[in-house]
Amino acid sequence: MIGVLVLVSALLTAIVGGYSAFSSTRNSLALNHLENNYQYAKKISSETNMLLTGMQEKINFIASIVQDHTFTQEEVNWLQQANKDYFNSIFFVDSNRVIQHISPADTGLKAGTQLTSEVSIEAVKLKKPYISNPYLATSERLILLISSPVFDKEGVYKGFVGGTIYLEEDNVLSTMLNEHFYGDGSYVYVVDSHGHIIFHPNKKRVNELVSENTIIQKVVAGNKGYEQAENSLGEKYFTGYSYEARSGWGIVSQTPVSVLKEPLNKLIVSMIMQGLPFLLFILLIAFGVSFIISKPLHQLAKFSEDAIADNKTAPLDRPIIRSRVYEVRQLAHHIHNHFEQLNSENRIDGLTGIANRKTFEQVMQGWIESQLPFCLILLDIDHFKKVNDTFGHVKGDEVLVFTASIMQNFSRVEDVCFRFGGEEFGILVKTGNIETAANLAERLRSEIETSKSPTGEAITISLGIAVYPEDAGQSTEVIEKADFALYQSKAYGRNKTTIYAD
Template identity: 35%
Template sequence: MPRIDLRRLILLLSLAVVTLTAGNLFFASYQTQRNFLMAQTLEANRIYAVKLASSTDDFFKSSQQQLAFSANLLAPIWDQPEQLWQEVHRLRRQTNSFNSVIVIRADGKIIASSPLSMNLTGTFSNSEGYHQASKARQPFISSPYVGANNHLMIQITHPVFDDHGNYLGYLGAGIYLNEPNILHSLLGEHYYRDGSYLYVVDTKGQLIYHQDPTRIGDVIKGNPAIDAVIAGETGSLRLHNSKGIDMLTGYAPVNRIGWGVISQRPTDITLEGLQRLMLEVAGYAVPLLLLSLLGIWWISTLITRPLWQLANSTQHWGSSSAAQSVSKVRAWYYEAAQLKFAMQKALMSLHQQLGRLNLENVTDSLTGLTNRRGMQLILKDWESHRQQFSVLAVDIDHFKQVNDSYGHSAGDLVLQHVAQQMRRLSRESDVLCRQGGEEFLMLLPATPLNQALQVAERLRGAMAYTESPNGIPVTVSVGVTDWPREGETVAQALKEADLALYRAKGKGRNRVEPVPPTTTTG
């Protein structure tokens, strides 16, 4: 049986090893980045849903407090229609939180209403909201129902009692779910603009808020995120929405009323940037690999042992020792030397491309600072080498108000402005990080606490007296600590810096707070 000659054997071996190794590296890099981006998006959606659920819960708490105050004023003027109307009109116009405000007697007669255009005063209510509130006779938020004017609405109510404790009726504030309302203000400015969206459901899975107003009132079945949030759970998962689109979903409940906030981003959008990056890497790597293979084919008829050594080294193509292995090959003739050079160049290019992926993996795309992952790698190295350093935990004061008042584009400019000031006031050896949202860290190696406090104060002053690019006044609060301290890990030091930051926030913001001095007992 004829045996394959050495030239073809080496060629086939080289072709298989180079192609499979490069493909495996490419696939492993893609999978690693893909999983990281998906996990990051799931967590971001979960956090965003939690924040919006908290804001919605705070709104209902505030609304109930407003109604409680007004309800206490109604009993003395219960038989004075003009004064009743003045109070409900004031309540509706005071914050524009409610679409309508009414006062209903215990027998169901509406004795005051605002706006007057509803023409409800003097009529009797038989709505679901009336029956729920009359039965409760305590502060109450109704389930969604269709009101007298065919509005899908909820009603926030507070009972009214006279001086003897007799139930007179209740004060009710209505929010129309299928018309512009306070929920649109709280939830409407979603921070994605790339196919992502936010929606809210009640305890029955009925849509309370959605970017498509025509879907409000629909009941969604079979959605695991909705089932989980109705059960009071907070979390994230990957699912297909009602249109079959693959989504990365975060969800959180509004505890006061049992609603659920769901934030979603299409998986394809999340991975779109990664796909472009991998195509760019392939554009650089594939031509070099093809050139290497052509070189191998060209000299395969002339080489023996040197070629075998080079082909054998490709089995460790992805290892850090690959370049050293190739360099040790004795290329005693011109063709072998050229192949050796081509393989070294291919290795260098591939490692450069992987290094570029790693750099983007540890860099925050908005500010250019080190992200949380990069920070953890640096701190792990410092902790293993007992590197002394100080920590500045920096947080932008009232950043949510910037986003709410000026939009997220303005908020992004503010984040970039803070990053610029941090760079301006730092040394080349300092590590500047964005932990997420409006939270930053400055890691100052070989810097004692007193010097770190001076840096923190300079940063605070620079932010307070330097105008941001869009003219929005921005201040920061800073917590400062140092490491190592006796019996303390790096993680504990970061926690101490956060606690100091919270003290700065609690003392009025726009200030620097150090970690309390260590005390010892004898």
């Protein structure tokens, strides 16, 4: 009777457990594909942003050379050859949009031709770095234009330098995105702000309008996320999407729902094959249940104890919990989240969302101990007390958040933006020389000076720069000398950048 009871219980448990495992696996696989595609879309969005930033910087650099140098056609050919991995063609036009030089020669255009496209008109009108939406050129190519204005030494606009990407041919964008094409039917595609496909593994779909797709409508509106949906051809996909703010493009990564069939079928066969011998060992397994439950609990207890004893908010050696017990998994999840939250609150400035002074000091000390050269930019909002007195402290806080946001937009990924205290901020420029730091500081100062702050009026900042190890060998000395340079900027009229010099 006991044997029959155990056998019946095991069979019922196996049936219920098998169905539960099947359902759980199906949902888990679906969620895994959704999250993976979302993470891929975000990753590619970031890579696309870096690619466009790098291409814009290349065009900006060429434009800065044009300002002081009259190029020959041979030099333009050399520039295009040196940047062929990024641009299909490079050209210079004057303020009347007449081509001065263009390379290569087989673009369908030549020197002396006046550009008439809306994109070229917009580039001349804007007189600033510009990334266009895709457009059909006179050569019948679908083109993306990246341009940068050229001014002479007196500040007179002379025209612009342009680099083009042929979207229907092999280009730097397709080279990067093709790395994310998989044999299970997963693929990535990109749409512009109007819902036209910029990149697709099937080149025939490039420039196709897919704005009626609900996913496309969400991503071009600036949203990001994941969901199961149908594409424009009526096929069901696990879809992740992310918005690339610099260009206004939408990145979509998707996997067909049909990929679940094979692993689920294998799961059913595997459960049947493994279930039969499992019944013979049901009693033996019971003895192991206590160990399965207690081991992850012991790991979590040890993890918590060590973290507090070592005064760490987020230990690096987080235990890997593979328990099938729901409560243990939840406990592990919440303990980790708790330490992550404590760590974030300890390192991030609560108002602006950038690093706080403690984090800044830790990072700088770590760089010094590693003998890593860096530049320290300290900046202070000019007449900030007047802002608080005139508009109130709530508006003053908005000005602080506004300043921090611009700092993050202008700094590099490897740099560290932080709030030093009050209205004083700073940027640690990693492995950057004084030219890099000075250029960053001046661009930041100029942007804030010309942008409308939350008060409705422009504000200004004063900046000071010190370099490690040239100016100082200790962290306190670096801060003191950057602070000294900052107050030199204030002493000589504010809204200035001063580089510390003995």
